Amino acid sequence: IMQGRITKVLNMKPPEILSMLEEAAGTRMYEMKKDSALKTLEKKQSKVDEIDKLLDQEILPALEKLRKERMQYMQWANGNAELDRLKRFCIAYEYIQAEKVRDNTVSGVQQIKLKIMEKDDTSTRLKEEIEEMEKKISLLTAEKEAQLGGELQTISEKADSLSCSLVKETSVMKNQEELLKAEKKTAQKVTSNGCFQHLLS
Incomplete structure (x- = not known):
């Protein structure tokens, strides 16, 4: 302490004495750096607070919305994949059914052809028989x-x-009838004459 300043030093307040001691010890520079660092830390903390606020108000809700959309997309993708699988299954089933129908149709057509051939053979045979x-x-x-x-x-x-025989027999019969009639007349005459003579006698 320089001469003439002892009284001044003795009359100093404790913070002033502390400042003087720090300056004499060479720690003043570090205190200044510390203060600067604290101010910088405060600025950084304010920025961190702003970033946290931004995160809470904007980024986190957007992120949650994106998560929900991602979940919905995954559900849609899974549903779409399941739908494609079911569509392929349905197409395979319809294809198998169509093959069965085709086979049955081909078999039915062959049977009909055989029946037609049998009918043709029968028709040809019947025509020949006719x-x-x-x-x-x-x-x-x-x-x-x-x-x-x-x-x-x-x-x-x-x-x-x-x-001819009938004509002859008819003429003979007529002659016989005429003869019979004549004989009947004669018989009647004879009968009538005999009865008259009997009455006279």
């Missing part, structure tokens, strides 16, 4: 007509002969 029957009928008709022609001629001749 043609054979028609030929037989034609032959039988020709034979019958030939036989009937001869029989008709015989019958016609017999009818002519019988007609």
Whole structure:
């Protein structure tokens, strides 16, 4: 302490004495740095507080919204994948059913073709049988007509002969009837004459 300043030092207040001691010890510079660092720390803390406030008010709600959207997207993606899987399953099922229908249809068509071929064979066979029957009928008709022609001629001749005989018998019968009538008349006359003579006697 310089001469003449002892009284001043003795009259100093404790903070002033402390400041003087720090200056004499060389710690004043560190205190200034400390104060500067504290001020910087306060500024940094205010910035941190602002950042925390920004996080609480803007970033965290946006992040939560993004998380919800991500969850919804994952649910949609899972649902879409499940839908695609079910669609593929349905398409595979429809394909299998279509193959079964196709196989059944092909089998049915083959059976129908076989039936058609059988019907065609039956129709052809029936046509042949009909043609054979028609030929037989034609032959039988020709034979019958030939036989009937001869029989008709015989019958016609017999009818002519019988007609002649009938005419003769009819004329003979008429003659006999006339003779019978004449004899009846004669018999009546004779009878009437005999009864008259009997009455006279």
